[in-house]
Amino acid sequence: MPYSRFSGSLTSPKVDVVIDMGNPFLNLTVDGFLKIGAVAATRAAAEDTYHILQKGKGNISSRDFEKMLKKMCKEGAYWGTVAGLYVGTEYGVERIRGKRDWKNAMIGGAVTGAIVSAANNNKKDRIAMDAITGAAVATAAEFINYLT
Incomplete structure (x- = not known):
């Protein structure tokens, strides 16, 4: 009986930004802040865009845009800080314990x-x-x- 098979992999493009602060601890902390902060800001923008479109306006006012921008900055900074704190703490613990x-x-x-x-x-x-x-x-x- 004939059969067919699909083989391959589905991968997303990987974008990596490297900022060298001269210290692995700082590098990881800043990297975590930037990556998760960007994700949080993007989520906030998508959520606000959805709400604006759901209202049926079809266009965005300068007030809506300003509100969206403030929310993006606030969410990005908050979640970026949490991620940076976590990554830095985990790395510090790894260095202290000597184990990964x-x-x-x-x-x-x-x-x-x-x-x-x-x-x-x-x-x-x-x-x-x-x-x-x-x-x-x-x-x-x-x-x-x-x-x-």
């Missing part, structure tokens, strides 16, 4: 979750829950990354 494993991601996620929560003036119970959540998400992401 999932525990670095767990510790980096916990520290990042706690710092971000404390910066938002949360109570200590909420800070502990956010640290646990950060550790769980970072560890799960590390395991998923290992599987692929």
Whole structure:
């Protein structure tokens, strides 16, 4: 019986920007900030564009554009900072421990979750829950990354 088979791979284009700050810690932190910050800003722009189109206006006013730009900057800076903090913390833990494993991601996620929560003036119970959540998400992401 004849059969056919599809073989190949589907990959997305990879764009990588390298900024050399002269220190691996700073390089990774800035890289994380820029990459995740750009993703967050793009998400904010897409979300606001959708809402503008959903209103049925068809065109964008200068007020809408200014609001969108402010949201893009705010979201990009916030999520870029969180990503930079996480990447820097994970790298620092790796250097201190002298090992590269999932525990670095767990510790980096916990520290990042706690710092971000404390910066938002949360109570200590909420800070502990956010640290646990950060550790769980970072560890799960590390395991998923290992599987692929």
